[in-house]
Amino acid sequence: xLSRVADSLYxxxxxxxxxxxxxxxxxxxxxxxxDKSQVSAERRWQRVLAALxxxxxxxxxxxxxxxxYKLCFDGTLPGSVMTCVFAARENARQIREEISSEQWxxxxxxxxxxxxxxxxxxxxxxxxxxxxxxIDGVHLFQGVTDTTSSHGEGWQFLQVGRFxxxxxxxxxxxxxxxxxxxxxxxxxxxxxxxxxxxxxxRTCTAFEAYCKVYTADLxxxxxxxxxxxxxxxxxxxxxxxxxxxxxxxAIRNEGRGLHATELMRVAGKLKSSLAYAQxxxxxEHDPGRYMxxxxxxxxxxxxxxxxxxxxxxxxxxxxx
Numbered sequence: 230x231l232s233r234v235a236d237s238l239y240x241x242x243x244x245x246x247x248x249x250x251x252x253x254x255x256x257x258x259x260x261x262x263x264d265k266s267q268v269s270a271e272r273r274w275q276r277v278l279a280a281l282x283x284x285x286x287x288x289x290x291x292x293x294x295x296x297x298y299k300l301c302f303d304g305t306l307p308g309s310v311m312t313c314v315f316a317a318r319e320n321a322r323q324i325r326e327e328i329s330s331e332q333w334x335x336x337x338x339x340x341x342x343x344x345x346x347x348x349x350x351x352x353x354x355x356x357x358x359x360x361x362x363x364i365d366g367v368h369l370f371q372g373v374t375d376t377t378s379s380h381g382e383g384w385q386f387l388q389v390g391r392f393x394x395x396x397x398x399x400x401x402x403x404x405x406x407x408x409x410x411x412x413x414x415x416x417x418x419x420x421x422x423x424x425x426x427x428x429x430x431r432t433c434t435a436f437e438a439y440c441k442v443y444t445a446d447l448x449x450x451x452x453x454x455x456x457x458x459x460x461x462x463x464x465x466x467x468x469x470x471x472x473x474x475x476x477x478x479a480i481r482n483e484g485r486g487l488h489a490t491e492l493m494r495v496a497g498k499l500k501s502s503l504a505y506a507q508x509x510x511x512x513e514h515d516p517g518r519y520m521x522x523x524x525x526x527x528x529x530x531x532x533x534x535x536x537x538x539x540x541x542x543x544x545x546x547x548x549x
């Protein structure tokens with residue numbers, strides 16, 4: 230597969246996953262505004278910005294809807310929902326011959342749908358229509374991808390982008406919640422902890438799945454264990470990393486085995502650390518540091534993917 234095709238497939242999937250994650254965070258935290266706890270809206274949105282890795286010049290203010298407008302519709306903001314969908318469509322457009330017509334139609338339709346819903350100002354936002362349309366559109370793209378395209382090398386690059394983005398975003402989210410919610414010991418904790426925990430689970434589309442495993446017994450240890458180490462839930466970090474490894478192994482089997490050794494070593498190390506981890510050991514030390522290490526190792530995997538498959542040298546290409 231040409232490196233430009235692999236690059237576009239990888240980023241199409243990453244951008245759509247990122248757009249959905251941002252939309253879900255906005256949706257859940259807008260719902261939490263209705264809560265009358267002692268936690269300020271400004272503090273909640275500071276947490277959102279930190280979890281999304283937004284530039285420091287963007288500040289959480291009391292003008293929530295102006296901030297939400299930036300996160301959803303600001304075309305100059307690299308991580309906004311609109312920017313991510315535009316970038317995903319552009320990547321898909323460049324490789325239309327490599328994807329199914331249904332895939333292109335789905336991402337193109339999503340692009341036009343959210344463009345139509347883009348308001349001219351924060352006061353004109355119709356988020357009740359925009360956010361579900363975005364989330365449903367991403368899910369539909371993933372569905373038609375699985376059912377209309379061959380599960381060969383191209384499909385595997387889409388999976389790599391999707392699950393690498395998901396693992397990194399979830400680890401960063403858990404790190405932020407650990408610092409801002411789970412590690413707090415002041416008097417405000419008891420008043421709002423359960424609401425915040427439910428918000429975290431819903432952000433990861435995990436509340437119902439969590440309740441089926443642990444019932445409605447919400448505890449810090451069980452929430453971290455479920456979102457970090459559960460091997461069956463699609464939004465857990467362990468599940469995402471295992472799927473990432475499966476796709477990397479499949480791509481490697483296509484003929485680049487000798488040149489993917491370091492990539493597979495780093496990805497396999499991350500997979501093993503999650504497969505054999507015990508939640509008690511993680512909590513006994515520094516959970517935040519553990520999450521940041523996952524984010525860093527995901528960044529290493531990304532860099533190695535580029536080195537091996539996207540920006541490899543002429544000498545490497547000739548040796549294949």
